[in-house]
Amino acid sequence: MVTALLFLVALFSCAPAYAQSGAGEIWGRVASDTGEVLGNASVTLTNADTGVDRQTRSDDHGRFAFPAVAAGRYQVTVEHDGFAGRRQDDIVLVPAQRLQIELPLRHAPLPETIALNPYPPIAESARTHASAIVAETEAQDLPVLGRRYPSLAELTPAISEDAATGGLSVMNLPSAQNRFVIDGFDHTSSLTGEPIGLEGPTRVPYQVSEGSIEGFRVETNGAPADVGRAAGSTFNIVTRSGGNSLRGSAYEFFGDRALNAERTIDERAGLETTPYRNNQFGATLGGPISKEHNFFFVSYDGLRRSTTAPADQDQNLLVARTDHAFAGQHLMLRYMNQQYDGEVLDSASAPSLLRNRSIAGSLESGIGGWLVNDARMQVARNRDEAAAQANLYGPHEFVTDRMQFGDALSWIAGGHSFKAGADVLRDRNSGQFSIDSLFPVSMNADLTQYGAFFEDAWRATAALSIDLGLRYDAQDFEKAMPLNLNNWAPRVGMAYAPGERKSVFRAAYGLFYGSTPTVIAALHSFPFPTTIDPTFNAARVHQASAGWEVEKYRAGSLGIDYLFARGERLPRAVDVNIGRAFVPLPTRVVSFQSTGESIYNGVTLHARARVLQQLFYTIAYTLSRSDETPQQPIGMVFGDAGARRTLAIDGATLQTRYPGNNDQHQQLVISAMYDTSLLAVDKHGLSKRLLKDWEYGLVSRWHTGNPYSAYVNGDINGDFNAFNDLAPGTTWNQYRLPHQASLDPRIARRFHVGSTGQWSLIWEAFNLTNRPNYTAVNNIQSTGLAPTVLVPNPQFGQRTRQLNGRVMQLAARIAF
Known part of the structure; x- marks a missing residue:
């Protein structure tokens, strides 16, 4: 493993290349508040946790995109001459997400404070599957x-x-x-x-x-x-x-x-x-x-x-x-x-x-x-x-x-x-x-x-x-x-x-x-x-x-x-x-x-x-x-x-x-x-x-x-x-187990410690009602003493395995 690590470091020190897979994309469009498409707008993507940013510009149709963006918290800022800037906060990009946002800009002859967009959309409007x-x-x-x-x-x-x-x-x-x-x-x-x-x-x-x-x-x-x-x-x-x-x-x-x-x-x-x-x-x-x-x-x-x-x-x-x-x-x-x-x-x-x-x-x-x-x-x-x-x-x-x-x-x-x-x-x-x-x-x-x-x-x-x-x-x-x-x-x-x-x-x-x-x-x-x-x-x-x-x-x-x-x-x-x-x-x-x-x-x-x-x-x-x-x-x-x-x-x-x-x-x-x-x-x-x-x-x-x-x-x-012969007169998966249900609650109480610390005391329960959820039964219907001589099993269908009862x-x- 040590040799492999040295080889790994050597490889990446001399080769271009990789963002973690599972990365997503952020698509957007820049336009004025009257619907005018704004090309060549400056667009900046900033990681809210690390401060690392990436820049691009909108094309002639106002479109921009950031490919291969790792999951995390981000903000997107758009600026264009003659317009007040706008920033989209509260972007939480989840793995492999394709987020699409709109950033309308308002005319402003003089530089103005950047306006904040409301929360980004929840529905993934560009996801096809x-x-x-x-x-x-x-x-x-x-x-x-x-x-x-x-x-x-x-x-x-x-x-x-x-x-x-x-x-x-x-x-x-x-x-x-x-x-x-x-x-x-x-x-x-x-x-x-x-x-x-x-x-x-x-x-x-x-x-x-x-x-x-x-x-x-x-x-x-x-x-x-x-x-x-x-x-x-x-x-x-x-x-x-x-x-x-x-x-x-x-x-x-x-x-x-x-x-x-x-x-x-x-x-x-x-x-x-x-x-x-x-x-x-x-x-x-x-x-x-x-x-x-x-x-x-x-x-x-x-x-x-x-x-x-x-x-x-x-x-x-x-x-x-x-x-x-x-x-x-x-x-x-x-x-x-x-x-x-x-x-x-x-x-x-x-x-x-x-x-x-x-x-x-x-x-x-x-x-x-x-x-x-x-x-x-x-x-x-x-x-x-x-x-x-x-x-x-x-x-x-x-x-x-x-x-x-x-x-x-x-x-x-x-x-x-x-x-x-x-x-x-x-x-x-x-x-x-x-x-x-x-x-x-x-x-x-x-x-x-x-x-x-x-x-x-x-x-x-x-x-x-x-x-x-x-x-x-x-x-x-x-x-x-x-x-x-x-x-x-x-x-x-x-x-x-x-x-x-x-x-x-x-x-x-x-x-x-x-x-x-x-x-x-x-x-x-x-x-x-x-x-x-x-x-x-x-x-x-x-x-x-x-x-x-x-x-x-x-x-x-x-x-x-x-x-x-x-x-x-x-x-x-x-x-x-x-x-x-x-x-x-x-x-x-x-x-x-x-x-x-x-x-x-x-x-x-x-x-x-x-x-x-x-x-x-x-x-x-x-x-x-x-x-x-x-x-x-x-x-x-x-x-x-x-x-x-x-x-x-x-x-x-x-x-x-x-x-x-x-x-x-x-x-x-x-x-x-x-x-x-x-x-x-x-x-x-x-x-x-x-x-x-x-x-x-x-x-x-x-x-x-x-x-x-x-x-x-x-x-x-x-x-x-x-061990694998189906019972005569029956078909594959002919029978069914009973339905299963569980109710799992959780209660937590936070206590603040200093300016940033928090203690939490937690209680959790699983299958709170202690419902019996059965996962297996005796599935031997009969014993075959000969191909045509079968002895019925009186325990057929009896429940033999159950999930946990109430666990706290x-x-x-x-x-x-």
């Missing part, structure tokens, strides 16, 4: 069990937990079809397709803490061509950086069994409240090394948890970042370290060990205000070990050495904002598998991934924006799997926002290619009969969306979207040796095929509002249906625990679409934050002290149940797998 954001305030001030930031993604439409893996499912696609990007660097495992830090709503580990996140964007459907290497969604996370002021925080979150309620499933079994002790603590510090030029940010987060699991859950996270502005360039260097020991899932006994380290750097250099060249490099080593069969990949030890290089060029030409780039990611994967009591078997599954794109964001008129792009992705498995070089992905989108852009209609279509998990190639080298279909290809998903969003008083927005996704060539494992037809031996033969298909249709309603900086709320409702050919997650397929992860051939079952594994017909999520400070403005004495400095937060979730299938305990189709925690936080 379906997308959602989670801001820093939501990460800091909403109740989140385990402080797992991916759970916040479930506050947005069309996102749920993957029932099979505990990860995130977008448009009901498998979680392995997503991509996690942190500061523009890929943090997705090429072996498994899951996040390197194993983030997920019910997974305990996470690679970055809530305190170190500036915010993140979920590219839900139809994203532009610079988003790729994922057939589902891309989660674009941006870490915090330092500024001109020294700021920091420290916190401790404490939970104990004495604060929790007994689960219904335990109460019926005569068990006591589940043992539980949780401590999460940490600190952040950021500020200037030298003002307006060099900045630092460092974050530590620790977890110490004891439950019923055989081993405690311990995690240590470190994020260290520096930013340097010099000669019109911006250099970012970042180090991340995750060390985790313990159970990965809340609901399963699967102790694991994670050791993840990465060094990354990006450099941005611009020419004038119209061209920005970006380059990035990442060096990482990731180690993932598990000793239990319950793990999705069985007992294993994975080690990945990663190198990633990328470059992108953004430039403005009239009403066109062009962007072109390329990226190479090389993973050297090694390690071993073991099944039951068998000796470990070594594996190697190296992979090199290539990506390139070109896109044009065109402001065709003052009201119409059009995105056109083309992307290419390829994976080289070094002859371990078929090589497909035909993954061309066109993208197109439009946004129409007439008049004052109070409403916007948007539509998009794109072709998206997934990354095939290299664990398939690793299992193919296993000393058990396996085969990879010679026509195997990367997953492909057609995504399309259309929606309308309206903004009211710059205080909130309301929108409706239609989302469509058609999945093709989804990977799956199938038992094919029925009656020894594949090989003349009494053994299982597993074939890895890219024959899965899925269709998703969904309508989402979403609202997002801020009222006088006092009340903030979001509402997301999703009505959807997904149908797919039978699908199981790609993982260890041998041994008793892995045998259920292959599919049994049963007539036309494999070619017929049924309700998807993650099919939730309805989902409603509401979140809110309320600050009482304004209530106390006109109060005095005791009433003022009682009212001011209270914060209330709330997250409420409800969704219909996931489907499940009925199985036979026995091999009735003759493929030598006694107390916390203290100081910030300055």
Whole structure:
């Protein structure tokens, strides 16, 4: 790692180039208050935290644009001879946002004080596709069990937990079809397709803490061509950086069994409240090394948890970042370290060990205000070990050495904002598998991934924006799997926002290619009969969306979207040796095929509002249906625990679409934050002290149940797998679990310390009503003594697993 760091520094000291990916754009138009277009106006973009600025000028049509702008707080100032200047404050640019603003100037013969614009618009009038954001305030001030930031993604439409893996499912696609990007660097495992830090709503580990996140964007459907290497969604996370002021925080979150309620499933079994002790603590510090030029940010987060699991859950996270502005360039260097020991899932006994380290750097250099060249490099080593069969990949030890290089060029030409780039990611994967009591078997599954794109964001008129792009992705498995070089992905989108852009209609279509998990190639080298279909290809998903969003008083927005996704060539494992037809031996033969298909249709309603900086709320409702050919997650397929992860051939079952594994017909999520400070403005004495400095937060979730299938305990189709045969007379995912709901409140009281410091005492509760939310049932309908002799199971359908009952925690936080 030391050698890699020296090489990284040397590279960026002699090469032009990179702004962190996840950067957005700011578009604008300068005109007089009578509508006269003003060309050659001076436009300055200033970072409110660092003071670093960029300049450009408006063109003959009054248009200006700043490409490749990192997430953060900004102000835009416009000046023109003969006019009073104008400044737009309170710009909070979130990851990958395209903000469009209007700056009308008033005639003034003599220089006048710059006038301030009201709050910038909330509706993204130039965004063409379906997308959602989670801001820093939501990460800091909403109740989140385990402080797992991916759970916040479930506050947005069309996102749920993957029932099979505990990860995130977008448009009901498998979680392995997503991509996690942190500061523009890929943090997705090429072996498994899951996040390197194993983030997920019910997974305990996470690679970055809530305190170190500036915010993140979920590219839900139809994203532009610079988003790729994922057939589902891309989660674009941006870490915090330092500024001109020294700021920091420290916190401790404490939970104990004495604060929790007994689960219904335990109460019926005569068990006591589940043992539980949780401590999460940490600190952040950021500020200037030298003002307006060099900045630092460092974050530590620790977890110490004891439950019923055989081993405690311990995690240590470190994020260290520096930013340097010099000669019109911006250099970012970042180090991340995750060390985790313990159970990965809340609901399963699967102790694991994670050791993840990465060094990354990006450099941005611009020419004038119209061209920005970006380059990035990442060096990482990731180690993932598990000793239990319950793990999705069985007992294993994975080690990945990663190198990633990328470059992108953004430039403005009239009403066109062009962007072109390329990226190479090389993973050297090694390690071993073991099944039951068998000796470990070594594996190697190296992979090199290539990506390139070109896109044009065109402001065709003052009201119409059009995105056109083309992307290419390829994976080289070094002859371990078929090589497909035909993954061309066109993208197109439009946004129409007439008049004052109070409403916007948007539509998009794109072709998206997934990354095939290299664990398939690793299992193919296993000393058990396996085969990879010679026509195997990367997953492909057609995504399309259309929606309308309206903004009211710059205080909130309301929108409706239609989302469509058609999945093709989804990977799956199938038992094919029925009656020894594949090989003349009494053994299982597993074939890895890219024959899965899925269709998703969904309508989402979403609202997002801020009222006088006092009340903030979001509402997301999703009505959807997904149908797919039978699908199981790609993982260890041998041994008793892995045998259920292959599919049994049963007539036309494999070619017929049924309700998807993650099919939730309805989902409603509401979140809110309320600050009482304004209530106390006109109060005095005791009433003022009682009212001011209270914060209330709330997250409420409800969704219909996931489907499940009925199985036979026995091999009735003759493929030598006694764990994956559907019960006769039933179909795939014929049954459903009950619906789930939870109410999670938060109350905090601030106490001022000095001129800038604040203490906060916090109470949070999760599933306040102690509602039983069941996630699994006994799905064995009968036992097959022979193909035609079945003994019914009287316990079929009985509930066997439940999420947490009421969990409460107390916390203290100081910030300055």
